Amino acid sequence: MRTSGMWRSVAAATALAALTVVSGCTIQPAGPPGTSPAASPPAGGSSSAGSSPPAGRTPDAKPPASAGQPAPEVLWSPGDRGGDVRELQARLRQVLWLYEGPTGTYDASTVYAVKGFQGKRGLPRTGTTDSVTWQRLLGMTHEPGKWDLYASGGQPAAKPDPRCMTGRVLCISKTSRTLRWMIDGRTVSVMAVRFGAQYTPTREGVFNVYFKSRHHVSTLYDSPMPYAMFFSGGQAVHYSADFAGTGYYGGSHGCVNVRDEGKIAAMFAQVRDGDKVVIYW
Template sequence: MGDIRRRGAVALGVTGLLAPLTLVLGAAPAQAATCTTQAGPYQKQVEKFLGRPVDGRQSAADCRAIQAFQNKHGITPNIGYAGSVTWGVMDLMNKQKAVGNHPNAAGRCPTNKGRIACVNLTLQLSWIQDGSRLVYGPVPVRTGRNGYETRTGLKKIYWRDIDHVSNIYNVPMPYSQFFDGGQAFHSVNLSMWNPPGSHGCVNMTTTTAKKYWSLLKNGDDVFVYGRKPGT
Protein backbone atom coordinates (compact mmCIF):
# COMPACT_ATOMS: atom_id res chain seq x y z
CA MET A 1 0.00 0.00 0.00
CA GLY A 2 2.83 2.45 0.38
CA ASP A 3 5.26 4.00 2.77
CA ILE A 4 3.67 3.97 6.21
CA ARG A 5 6.06 6.44 7.73
CA ARG A 6 3.91 7.73 10.55
CA ARG A 7 2.03 6.67 13.67
CA GLY A 8 4.05 3.57 14.49
CA ALA A 9 2.70 1.45 11.67
CA VAL A 10 5.95 0.65 9.87
CA ALA A 11 6.16 -3.05 10.64
CA LEU A 12 2.50 -3.95 10.71
CA GLY A 13 0.63 -5.98 8.09
CA VAL A 14 2.63 -5.33 4.95
CA THR A 15 0.01 -7.16 2.92
CA GLY A 16 -1.31 -3.87 1.62
CA LEU A 17 2.19 -2.54 0.97
CA LEU A 18 3.04 -5.18 -1.56
CA ALA A 19 0.20 -4.79 -4.02
CA PRO A 20 1.44 -5.40 -7.58
CA LEU A 21 1.55 -2.48 -9.95
CA THR A 22 -1.33 -3.81 -12.03
CA LEU A 23 -3.57 -4.05 -8.97
CA VAL A 24 -2.88 -0.45 -8.05
CA LEU A 25 -3.09 1.18 -11.44
CA GLY A 26 -5.50 -1.29 -12.98
CA ALA A 27 -4.73 -4.04 -15.43
CA ALA A 28 -4.05 -3.08 -19.02
CA PRO A 29 -7.16 -3.27 -21.22
CA ALA A 30 -7.78 -6.78 -22.45
CA GLN A 31 -6.87 -7.33 -26.06
CA ALA A 32 -9.42 -8.59 -28.52
CA ALA A 33 -9.49 -12.38 -28.58
CA THR A 34 -11.04 -14.89 -30.92
CA CYS A 35 -14.54 -15.90 -29.86
CA THR A 36 -15.08 -19.50 -28.92
CA THR A 37 -17.92 -21.47 -30.49
CA GLN A 38 -18.11 -23.75 -27.46
CA ALA A 39 -20.96 -23.45 -24.98
CA GLY A 40 -19.71 -23.18 -21.41
CA PRO A 41 -21.08 -25.01 -18.34
CA TYR A 42 -22.91 -21.85 -17.27
CA GLN A 43 -24.21 -20.95 -20.72
CA LYS A 44 -27.87 -20.60 -19.79
CA GLN A 45 -27.19 -18.63 -16.60
CA VAL A 46 -24.88 -16.27 -18.46
CA GLU A 47 -27.35 -15.84 -21.31
CA LYS A 48 -30.09 -14.94 -18.84
CA PHE A 49 -27.86 -12.45 -17.02
CA LEU A 50 -26.94 -10.73 -20.28
CA GLY A 51 -30.51 -10.68 -21.61
CA ARG A 52 -29.69 -13.08 -24.41
CA PRO A 53 -32.04 -15.82 -25.69
CA VAL A 54 -31.72 -18.61 -23.13
CA ASP A 55 -31.16 -21.75 -25.17
CA GLY A 56 -27.84 -23.04 -23.84
CA ARG A 57 -26.26 -22.84 -27.31
CA GLN A 58 -23.35 -20.55 -28.08
CA SER A 59 -24.02 -18.16 -30.94
CA ALA A 60 -21.72 -15.52 -32.37
CA ALA A 61 -23.87 -12.83 -30.72
CA ASP A 62 -23.74 -14.68 -27.39
CA CYS A 63 -19.98 -14.85 -27.59
CA ARG A 64 -19.61 -11.16 -28.37
CA ALA A 65 -21.83 -10.25 -25.41
CA ILE A 66 -19.94 -12.54 -23.03
CA GLN A 67 -16.61 -11.31 -24.34
CA ALA A 68 -17.62 -7.67 -23.85
CA PHE A 69 -18.51 -8.44 -20.23
CA GLN A 70 -15.18 -10.19 -19.72
CA ASN A 71 -13.24 -7.30 -21.23
CA LYS A 72 -15.10 -4.77 -19.09
CA HIS A 73 -14.23 -6.55 -15.86
CA GLY A 74 -10.77 -7.91 -16.71
CA ILE A 75 -11.78 -11.57 -16.82
CA THR A 76 -9.35 -13.84 -18.63
CA PRO A 77 -9.30 -15.67 -20.91
CA ASN A 78 -11.59 -13.22 -22.69
CA ILE A 79 -12.82 -15.58 -25.39
CA GLY A 80 -16.55 -15.42 -24.66
CA TYR A 81 -16.68 -18.74 -22.79
CA ALA A 82 -19.36 -19.06 -20.11
CA GLY A 83 -17.10 -20.58 -17.47
CA SER A 84 -17.04 -20.57 -13.69
CA VAL A 85 -15.14 -17.30 -13.26
CA THR A 86 -17.45 -15.35 -15.57
CA TRP A 87 -20.56 -16.78 -13.96
CA GLY A 88 -19.06 -16.25 -10.49
CA VAL A 89 -18.77 -12.52 -11.17
CA MET A 90 -22.33 -12.36 -12.51
CA ASP A 91 -23.68 -14.37 -9.59
CA LEU A 92 -21.97 -12.02 -7.14
CA MET A 93 -23.51 -9.04 -8.93
CA ASN A 94 -26.95 -10.63 -8.59
CA LYS A 95 -26.41 -11.22 -4.87
CA GLN A 96 -25.18 -7.66 -4.36
CA LYS A 97 -28.21 -6.26 -6.13
CA ALA A 98 -30.54 -8.37 -3.98
CA VAL A 99 -29.22 -6.66 -0.83
CA GLY A 100 -30.85 -3.39 -1.85
CA ASN A 101 -30.70 -0.73 0.85
CA HIS A 102 -30.50 -3.20 3.74
CA PRO A 103 -26.88 -4.38 3.83
CA ASN A 104 -26.96 -5.05 7.58
CA ALA A 105 -30.25 -6.94 7.65
CA ALA A 106 -28.57 -9.85 9.45
CA GLY A 107 -27.13 -7.51 12.07
CA ARG A 108 -23.54 -8.66 11.58
CA CYS A 109 -22.01 -5.17 11.63
CA PRO A 110 -22.17 -3.58 15.11
CA THR A 111 -24.86 -0.96 15.64
CA ASN A 112 -23.58 0.20 19.05
CA LYS A 113 -20.42 1.94 17.81
CA GLY A 114 -21.78 5.09 16.27
CA ARG A 115 -20.18 5.89 12.89
CA ILE A 116 -18.65 2.70 11.48
CA ALA A 117 -17.52 1.42 8.06
CA CYS A 118 -18.67 -2.13 7.42
CA VAL A 119 -17.10 -4.59 4.97
CA ASN A 120 -18.92 -7.80 4.04
CA LEU A 121 -16.27 -9.98 2.39
CA THR A 122 -18.77 -12.64 1.35
CA LEU A 123 -20.78 -10.22 -0.75
CA GLN A 124 -17.88 -7.84 -1.51
CA LEU A 125 -19.93 -4.91 -0.25
CA SER A 126 -19.13 -2.02 2.03
CA TRP A 127 -21.21 0.72 3.60
CA ILE A 128 -21.11 3.32 6.36
CA GLN A 129 -23.68 3.34 9.11
CA ASP A 130 -24.30 5.36 12.26
CA GLY A 131 -25.91 3.10 14.81
CA SER A 132 -28.59 1.33 12.79
CA ARG A 133 -28.94 4.21 10.31
CA LEU A 134 -27.45 3.68 6.85
CA VAL A 135 -25.30 6.69 5.97
CA TYR A 136 -23.79 5.64 2.63
CA GLY A 137 -23.85 2.57 0.41
CA PRO A 138 -23.84 -0.29 0.07
CA VAL A 139 -21.22 -0.18 -2.66
CA PRO A 140 -19.22 -2.98 -4.32
CA VAL A 141 -15.60 -3.28 -3.25
CA ARG A 142 -12.64 -5.46 -4.17
CA THR A 143 -10.89 -7.16 -1.25
CA GLY A 144 -7.91 -9.47 -0.75
CA ARG A 145 -7.54 -12.55 -2.91
CA ASN A 146 -6.61 -16.06 -1.78
CA GLY A 147 -3.44 -15.92 0.31
CA TYR A 148 -3.75 -12.15 0.83
CA GLU A 149 -7.13 -11.98 2.52
CA THR A 150 -8.41 -8.77 4.04
CA ARG A 151 -8.24 -9.49 7.75
CA THR A 152 -11.52 -9.75 9.64
CA GLY A 153 -12.50 -8.17 12.94
CA LEU A 154 -13.10 -4.79 14.54
CA LYS A 155 -10.47 -2.17 13.67
CA LYS A 156 -10.00 1.60 13.70
CA ILE A 157 -8.81 4.03 11.07
CA TYR A 158 -5.42 5.19 12.32
CA TRP A 159 -3.85 7.02 9.36
CA ARG A 160 -5.26 8.87 6.35
CA ASP A 161 -3.27 10.06 3.35
CA ILE A 162 -5.24 11.60 0.48
CA ASP A 163 -2.28 11.51 -1.93
CA HIS A 164 -0.65 8.31 -0.73
CA VAL A 165 2.12 6.91 -2.93
CA SER A 166 3.51 3.41 -2.57
CA ASN A 167 7.17 3.37 -1.64
CA ILE A 168 7.41 -0.12 -3.15
CA TYR A 169 6.14 0.64 -6.66
CA ASN A 170 6.06 4.45 -6.61
CA VAL A 171 2.44 4.51 -7.76
CA PRO A 172 -0.42 6.67 -6.45
CA MET A 173 -3.06 5.19 -4.15
CA PRO A 174 -5.51 8.06 -3.60
CA TYR A 175 -7.72 8.53 -0.56
CA SER A 176 -5.94 5.90 1.53
CA GLN A 177 -7.43 5.26 4.96
CA PHE A 178 -5.44 2.64 6.84
CA PHE A 179 -7.22 0.49 9.40
CA ASP A 180 -5.10 -2.65 9.89
CA GLY A 181 -1.36 -2.50 9.29
CA GLY A 182 -0.89 -2.09 5.56
CA GLN A 183 -4.57 -2.68 4.76
CA ALA A 184 -6.62 0.34 3.80
CA PHE A 185 -9.56 1.71 1.89
CA HIS A 186 -8.34 3.38 -1.30
CA SER A 187 -9.34 4.00 -4.90
CA VAL A 188 -8.17 2.01 -7.90
CA ASN A 189 -8.68 2.44 -11.61
CA LEU A 190 -10.24 -0.91 -12.47
CA SER A 191 -13.47 -2.84 -12.14
CA MET A 192 -14.60 -3.76 -8.64
CA TRP A 193 -15.33 -7.23 -10.01
CA ASN A 194 -11.88 -7.76 -11.49
CA PRO A 195 -10.66 -11.18 -10.30
CA PRO A 196 -8.97 -12.48 -8.29
CA GLY A 197 -8.82 -9.46 -5.94
CA SER A 198 -6.41 -7.16 -4.15
CA HIS A 199 -3.41 -7.97 -1.99
CA GLY A 200 -5.35 -7.16 1.17
CA CYS A 201 -6.68 -3.63 0.80
CA VAL A 202 -10.31 -2.73 0.23
CA ASN A 203 -10.32 -1.31 -3.29
CA MET A 204 -12.97 1.25 -4.23
CA THR A 205 -13.97 3.40 -7.16
CA THR A 206 -12.78 6.98 -7.01
CA THR A 207 -16.33 8.17 -6.30
CA THR A 208 -16.68 5.80 -3.35
CA ALA A 209 -13.20 6.49 -1.98
CA LYS A 210 -13.88 10.24 -2.03
CA LYS A 211 -17.15 9.74 -0.18
CA TYR A 212 -15.51 7.52 2.45
CA TRP A 213 -12.81 10.17 2.84
CA SER A 214 -15.44 12.83 3.52
CA LEU A 215 -17.45 10.69 5.96
CA LEU A 216 -14.72 9.01 8.01
CA LYS A 217 -11.92 10.26 10.24
CA ASN A 218 -9.09 8.88 12.35
CA GLY A 219 -10.44 6.80 15.20
CA ASP A 220 -13.60 5.70 13.40
CA ASP A 221 -14.39 2.01 13.60
CA VAL A 222 -14.14 -0.46 10.73
CA PHE A 223 -15.69 -3.92 10.92
CA VAL A 224 -14.71 -6.62 8.44
CA TYR A 225 -16.51 -9.95 8.36
CA GLY A 226 -17.35 -12.93 6.17
CA ARG A 227 -15.20 -14.66 3.59
CA LYS A 228 -14.46 -13.61 0.02
CA PRO A 229 -15.54 -16.19 -2.57
CA GLY A 230 -12.54 -18.22 -3.69
CA THR A 231 -10.52 -17.73 -0.50
Protein backbone atom coordinates in the same frame (compact mmCIF):
# COMPACT_ATOMS: atom_id res chain seq x y z
CA MET B 1 -77.15 -59.73 -83.65
CA ARG B 2 -79.06 -56.48 -83.19
CA THR B 3 -79.55 -57.17 -79.48
CA SER B 4 -75.86 -57.93 -78.99
CA GLY B 5 -74.85 -54.79 -80.88
CA MET B 6 -77.26 -52.68 -78.84
CA TRP B 7 -75.75 -53.88 -75.52
CA ARG B 8 -72.25 -53.21 -76.82
CA SER B 9 -73.29 -49.62 -77.63
CA VAL B 10 -74.80 -49.13 -74.16
CA ALA B 11 -71.67 -50.54 -72.46
CA ALA B 12 -69.40 -48.28 -74.50
CA ALA B 13 -71.47 -45.21 -73.68
CA THR B 14 -71.43 -46.07 -69.94
CA ALA B 15 -67.66 -46.54 -69.91
CA LEU B 16 -67.14 -43.21 -71.70
CA ALA B 17 -69.34 -41.40 -69.19
CA ALA B 18 -67.48 -42.96 -66.26
CA LEU B 19 -64.14 -41.95 -67.76
CA THR B 20 -65.32 -38.37 -68.22
CA VAL B 21 -66.48 -38.11 -64.56
CA VAL B 22 -63.22 -39.54 -63.17
CA SER B 23 -61.11 -37.22 -65.30
CA GLY B 24 -63.16 -34.22 -64.24
CA CYS B 25 -62.84 -35.06 -60.49
CA THR B 26 -59.08 -35.40 -60.78
CA ILE B 27 -58.44 -31.77 -61.75
CA GLN B 28 -61.56 -30.10 -60.39
CA PRO B 29 -60.31 -27.27 -58.10
CA ALA B 30 -61.82 -27.33 -54.65
CA GLY B 31 -64.36 -24.68 -53.87
CA PRO B 32 -64.51 -22.62 -50.68
CA PRO B 33 -64.75 -24.58 -47.41
CA GLY B 34 -68.20 -26.04 -46.84
CA THR B 35 -69.29 -26.03 -50.50
CA SER B 36 -70.03 -29.03 -52.68
CA PRO B 37 -68.03 -29.88 -55.80
CA ALA B 38 -69.10 -27.97 -58.89
CA ALA B 39 -71.81 -29.59 -60.97
CA SER B 40 -70.89 -31.27 -64.24
CA PRO B 41 -71.14 -28.96 -67.23
CA PRO B 42 -74.35 -29.24 -69.23
CA ALA B 43 -74.45 -31.40 -72.30
CA GLY B 44 -72.58 -29.78 -75.12
CA GLY B 45 -70.78 -27.41 -72.72
CA SER B 46 -67.05 -27.25 -72.27
CA SER B 47 -65.53 -29.32 -69.49
CA SER B 48 -62.98 -27.91 -67.01
CA ALA B 49 -60.69 -30.82 -67.87
CA GLY B 50 -57.56 -29.49 -69.52
CA SER B 51 -58.57 -25.85 -69.02
CA SER B 52 -55.96 -23.25 -67.95
CA PRO B 53 -55.95 -21.92 -64.37
CA PRO B 54 -57.02 -18.33 -63.72
CA ALA B 55 -54.48 -15.69 -64.65
CA GLY B 56 -51.65 -15.31 -62.10
CA ARG B 57 -52.32 -18.62 -60.37
CA THR B 58 -50.12 -21.69 -60.50
CA PRO B 59 -51.99 -24.96 -59.85
CA ASP B 60 -49.42 -26.53 -57.50
CA ALA B 61 -47.81 -23.37 -56.09
CA LYS B 62 -46.52 -23.72 -52.50
CA PRO B 63 -45.97 -20.87 -50.01
CA PRO B 64 -42.38 -19.95 -49.05
CA ALA B 65 -40.86 -22.07 -46.28
CA SER B 66 -40.96 -19.14 -43.83
CA ALA B 67 -44.58 -18.23 -44.52
CA GLY B 68 -46.77 -18.67 -41.49
CA GLN B 69 -43.82 -19.06 -39.08
CA PRO B 70 -43.98 -16.60 -36.17
CA ALA B 71 -41.09 -14.23 -35.53
CA PRO B 72 -38.75 -15.24 -32.67
CA GLU B 73 -39.94 -14.11 -29.26
CA VAL B 74 -38.16 -11.00 -27.98
CA LEU B 75 -36.80 -11.77 -24.51
CA TRP B 76 -34.98 -8.55 -23.58
CA SER B 77 -34.67 -5.15 -25.22
CA PRO B 78 -33.11 -1.74 -24.46
CA GLY B 79 -34.16 -0.33 -21.10
CA ASP B 80 -34.86 -3.71 -19.47
CA ARG B 81 -33.31 -4.38 -16.06
CA GLY B 82 -32.77 -7.36 -13.80
CA GLY B 83 -30.95 -10.60 -13.20
CA ASP B 84 -31.71 -12.03 -16.66
CA VAL B 85 -30.09 -9.03 -18.33
CA ARG B 86 -27.12 -9.42 -15.99
CA GLU B 87 -26.71 -13.06 -17.14
CA LEU B 88 -26.98 -12.00 -20.79
CA GLN B 89 -24.20 -9.47 -20.24
CA ALA B 90 -22.02 -12.00 -18.39
CA ARG B 91 -22.35 -14.44 -21.30
CA LEU B 92 -21.57 -11.70 -23.84
CA ARG B 93 -18.41 -11.00 -21.82
CA GLN B 94 -17.42 -14.66 -22.18
CA VAL B 95 -17.45 -14.40 -25.98
CA LEU B 96 -15.68 -11.01 -25.86
CA TRP B 97 -18.51 -8.94 -27.25
CA LEU B 98 -19.02 -6.93 -24.06
CA TYR B 99 -16.31 -5.46 -21.88
CA GLU B 100 -18.22 -3.41 -19.31
CA GLY B 101 -20.47 -4.76 -16.61
CA PRO B 102 -22.47 -6.78 -16.05
CA THR B 103 -24.66 -3.95 -14.81
CA GLY B 104 -28.12 -5.51 -15.03
CA THR B 105 -29.31 -2.71 -17.34
CA TYR B 106 -29.84 -3.25 -21.09
CA ASP B 107 -27.89 -0.16 -22.15
CA ALA B 108 -26.28 1.11 -25.36
CA SER B 109 -23.17 -1.05 -24.82
CA THR B 110 -25.37 -4.14 -24.56
CA VAL B 111 -27.24 -3.24 -27.75
CA TYR B 112 -23.92 -2.83 -29.58
CA ALA B 113 -22.64 -6.18 -28.25
CA VAL B 114 -25.83 -8.04 -29.21
CA LYS B 115 -25.76 -6.55 -32.73
CA GLY B 116 -22.16 -7.67 -33.15
CA PHE B 117 -22.92 -11.16 -31.92
CA GLN B 118 -25.96 -11.45 -34.20
CA GLY B 119 -24.16 -10.17 -37.30
CA LYS B 120 -21.22 -12.54 -36.81
CA ARG B 121 -23.63 -15.49 -36.85
CA GLY B 122 -25.83 -14.41 -39.72
CA LEU B 123 -28.77 -13.37 -37.56
CA PRO B 124 -30.75 -10.15 -38.04
CA ARG B 125 -28.84 -7.30 -36.37
CA THR B 126 -31.71 -6.01 -34.25
CA GLY B 127 -29.82 -5.32 -31.02
CA THR B 128 -32.66 -6.93 -29.09
CA THR B 129 -32.23 -10.42 -27.65
CA ASP B 130 -34.77 -12.83 -29.13
CA SER B 131 -35.12 -16.54 -28.46
CA VAL B 132 -32.94 -17.52 -31.44
CA THR B 133 -30.10 -15.20 -30.40
CA TRP B 134 -30.32 -16.40 -26.79
CA GLN B 135 -30.19 -20.09 -27.73
CA ARG B 136 -27.14 -19.48 -29.93
CA LEU B 137 -25.42 -17.62 -27.07
CA LEU B 138 -26.30 -20.38 -24.58
CA GLY B 139 -24.67 -22.95 -26.84
CA MET B 140 -21.39 -21.02 -26.91
CA THR B 141 -21.06 -20.11 -23.20
CA HIS B 142 -21.22 -21.61 -19.73
CA GLU B 143 -23.40 -20.62 -16.81
CA PRO B 144 -21.89 -17.57 -15.10
CA GLY B 145 -20.79 -17.83 -11.49
CA LYS B 146 -21.86 -15.33 -8.83
CA TRP B 147 -18.87 -13.09 -9.28
CA ASP B 148 -19.12 -13.25 -13.06
CA LEU B 149 -22.59 -11.78 -12.66
CA TYR B 150 -21.29 -9.09 -10.30
CA ALA B 151 -17.89 -8.48 -11.85
CA SER B 152 -18.52 -4.73 -11.70
CA GLY B 153 -20.47 -4.66 -8.47
CA GLY B 154 -24.18 -4.20 -7.92
CA GLN B 155 -24.70 -7.19 -5.63
CA PRO B 156 -27.06 -6.65 -2.67
CA ALA B 157 -25.30 -5.71 0.56
CA ALA B 158 -25.27 -8.28 3.34
CA LYS B 159 -27.08 -7.63 6.60
CA PRO B 160 -24.87 -5.48 8.87
CA ASP B 161 -22.86 -7.27 11.52
CA PRO B 162 -24.18 -6.47 15.06
CA ARG B 163 -20.86 -4.72 15.77
CA CYS B 164 -21.75 -2.18 13.08
CA MET B 165 -24.94 -0.95 14.74
CA THR B 166 -23.43 1.72 17.01
CA GLY B 167 -21.14 4.63 16.26
CA ARG B 168 -19.43 5.55 13.00
CA VAL B 169 -18.48 2.36 11.16
CA LEU B 170 -17.06 1.13 7.87
CA CYS B 171 -19.04 -2.13 7.87
CA ILE B 172 -17.41 -4.50 5.34
CA SER B 173 -18.88 -7.89 4.34
CA LYS B 174 -16.70 -10.46 2.61
CA THR B 175 -19.78 -12.52 1.75
CA SER B 176 -21.51 -9.86 -0.34
CA ARG B 177 -18.30 -7.92 -1.09
CA THR B 178 -19.84 -4.65 -0.01
CA LEU B 179 -18.99 -1.77 2.30
CA ARG B 180 -21.68 0.07 4.23
CA TRP B 181 -20.73 3.45 5.62
CA MET B 182 -22.93 3.61 8.73
CA ILE B 183 -23.60 6.17 11.44
CA ASP B 184 -25.51 5.05 14.56
CA GLY B 185 -27.08 2.07 12.78
CA ARG B 186 -28.13 4.10 9.70
CA THR B 187 -26.63 3.24 6.31
CA VAL B 188 -25.30 6.38 4.64
CA SER B 189 -23.95 4.71 1.49
CA VAL B 190 -23.14 1.28 0.07
CA MET B 191 -20.34 0.44 -2.35
CA ALA B 192 -18.80 -2.65 -3.96
CA VAL B 193 -15.40 -3.73 -2.64
CA ARG B 194 -12.73 -6.29 -3.42
CA PHE B 195 -10.25 -7.92 -1.08
CA GLY B 196 -6.74 -9.37 -0.97
CA ALA B 197 -5.65 -12.25 -3.16
CA GLN B 198 -5.01 -15.78 -1.91
CA TYR B 199 -1.55 -15.12 -0.47
CA THR B 200 -2.26 -11.57 0.69
CA PRO B 201 -5.65 -11.85 2.41
CA THR B 202 -7.50 -8.96 3.99
CA ARG B 203 -7.63 -9.27 7.78
CA GLU B 204 -10.94 -9.78 9.53
CA GLY B 205 -12.09 -8.32 12.83
CA VAL B 206 -12.68 -4.93 14.42
CA PHE B 207 -10.20 -2.11 13.74
CA ASN B 208 -10.04 1.69 13.75
CA VAL B 209 -9.02 4.19 11.11
CA TYR B 210 -5.67 5.53 12.28
CA PHE B 211 -4.42 7.44 9.22
CA LYS B 212 -5.96 9.07 6.14
CA SER B 213 -4.07 9.99 2.95
CA ARG B 214 -5.87 11.52 -0.04
CA HIS B 215 -3.11 10.98 -2.63
CA HIS B 216 -1.27 8.06 -1.09
CA VAL B 217 1.19 5.90 -3.06
CA SER B 218 2.24 2.48 -1.75
CA THR B 219 5.85 2.36 -0.59
CA LEU B 220 5.92 -1.44 -1.07
CA TYR B 221 4.38 -1.72 -4.53
CA ASP B 222 4.77 1.85 -5.83
CA SER B 223 1.09 1.89 -6.80
CA PRO B 224 -1.44 4.67 -6.19
CA MET B 225 -3.86 4.31 -3.26
CA PRO B 226 -6.08 7.41 -3.50
CA TYR B 227 -8.52 8.13 -0.66
CA ALA B 228 -6.60 5.72 1.59
CA MET B 229 -7.98 5.09 5.08
CA PHE B 230 -5.56 2.81 6.96
CA PHE B 231 -6.96 0.47 9.60
CA SER B 232 -4.40 -2.36 10.16
CA GLY B 233 -0.70 -2.03 9.41
CA GLY B 234 -0.38 -1.40 5.69
CA GLN B 235 -3.95 -2.42 4.92
CA ALA B 236 -6.36 0.36 4.01
CA VAL B 237 -9.68 1.06 2.38
CA HIS B 238 -8.93 2.97 -0.84
CA TYR B 239 -10.05 3.62 -4.41
CA SER B 240 -8.69 1.23 -7.06
CA ALA B 241 -8.60 2.13 -10.74
CA ASP B 242 -7.77 -1.52 -11.50
CA PHE B 243 -10.92 -2.67 -9.71
CA ALA B 244 -12.93 -0.08 -11.64
CA GLY B 245 -11.49 -1.40 -14.90
CA THR B 246 -11.35 -5.18 -14.43
CA GLY B 247 -13.78 -5.87 -11.58
CA TYR B 248 -13.39 -9.07 -9.59
CA TYR B 249 -10.97 -10.57 -12.10
CA GLY B 250 -8.15 -9.12 -10.03
CA GLY B 251 -7.30 -8.69 -6.34
CA SER B 252 -5.41 -6.49 -3.89
CA HIS B 253 -2.38 -7.04 -1.67
CA GLY B 254 -4.65 -7.09 1.37
CA CYS B 255 -6.36 -3.72 1.09
CA VAL B 256 -10.09 -3.20 0.68
CA ASN B 257 -10.50 -1.82 -2.86
CA VAL B 258 -13.44 0.41 -3.78
CA ARG B 259 -14.40 0.79 -7.45
CA ASP B 260 -16.73 3.81 -7.26
CA GLU B 261 -14.55 6.90 -6.96
CA GLY B 262 -17.46 9.24 -6.35
CA LYS B 263 -18.74 7.22 -3.41
CA ILE B 264 -15.38 6.78 -1.72
CA ALA B 265 -14.58 10.47 -2.20
CA ALA B 266 -17.79 11.38 -0.37
CA MET B 267 -17.08 8.86 2.40
CA PHE B 268 -13.45 9.97 2.72
CA ALA B 269 -14.63 13.51 3.42
CA GLN B 270 -16.80 12.24 6.31
CA VAL B 271 -14.62 9.55 7.92
CA ARG B 272 -12.54 10.62 10.91
CA ASP B 273 -9.50 9.12 12.57
CA GLY B 274 -10.75 6.65 15.19
CA ASP B 275 -13.86 5.58 13.25
CA LYS B 276 -14.50 1.84 13.50
CA VAL B 277 -13.80 -0.68 10.72
CA VAL B 278 -15.58 -4.05 10.96
CA ILE B 279 -14.63 -6.78 8.46
CA TYR B 280 -16.67 -9.98 8.64
CA TRP B 281 -18.08 -12.85 6.57
